[in-house]
Amino acid sequence: MADRDLRDRAAKGLSEDWQLAIAYNAALQCATAALAACGYRSSREAHHYRVIQSLALTIGADAKLVSRLDAFRKKRNIGDYERSGLVSEKEAEEIAMLARQLRKDVENWLRKNHSHLI
């Protein structure tokens, strides 16, 4: 599913707000997948914050990646009518790269530690 989201983001003409939403969702899904592989199920109310933080414990993500993803989580939270259009092209690209990187990391980790799941 993360793949589909990342491909969607590459579609031209999508506003930066949408690009952020899509890439962020993809990243979140990767983090959730890692949690699931470790045997944890995040409940509906599971705060995105916790899912992101869990990356340090599941795939051993470094603190820098986790805090960058969390910065994008905050950015994602800010959408409302008054503030639409506040995501810049630069930021949309950054989160896309981060989501792609995370996907690779999670995939590698799954391959190494939970190969039966791939």
Next chain:
Amino acid sequence: MRSPASLAYAPGLGTIVPIMGAQESSRKASQSVGSALFGKTQRALLALFFVRPEESFYLRQIVRLAGVGQGAAQRELSAWVDSGLLVRSRRGQQVYYQANRDSPVFGELKALAVKTAGIADVLREAITKFRDRITLAFVHGSVAEQTEKAGSDVDMVVVGDVTFGDIAAALQPAQDSIGREVNPSVYSEKEFRKKLRASHPFLKNVVGKPKIFLIGDERQLKRLGA
């Protein structure tokens, strides 16, 4: 949103010394405005009372939070109360001091405090290591318009050759000291110019409203096409 610290002033930051040799006059400031105008105690008290004017403090608290000497504090507090800048009240055995909202210069002092000794100073310091790569940086929104509430976030625009990740990381400790979340929007110069030219709704709204400049100024903003 994080709950605000009881103190938005971060003692110990001292004078901000920017990288010397910057070409434009708008980037050069060999001394902070606060330290040029005021002595150490005055600066500290200005920040303490006027960045968070809804709070009241007693003497020992003031000495501790503002990092000032007791004698100097008492002298200043006395003068400030006499001139109407502060109100003094008694609660039980304690004497409390608080900014006087009815002072004719309350608004001006609050603006001065925020710009020189409060939030703006802290944020400017936080991103100063990227100074060479930032064309313009300013605070906008409720904090700049002085309508901020206790839990308000600080909205910020940064234009330059830095990543959102770098700015967000640099602002992390600043958020802790000012007790508010900071939301940066980071643009390349190219994108900023392009969006201004195209009357992009968000930017158009932002540049038309009050701002507190951290790096660069109104002139720089005009040069970028505002």
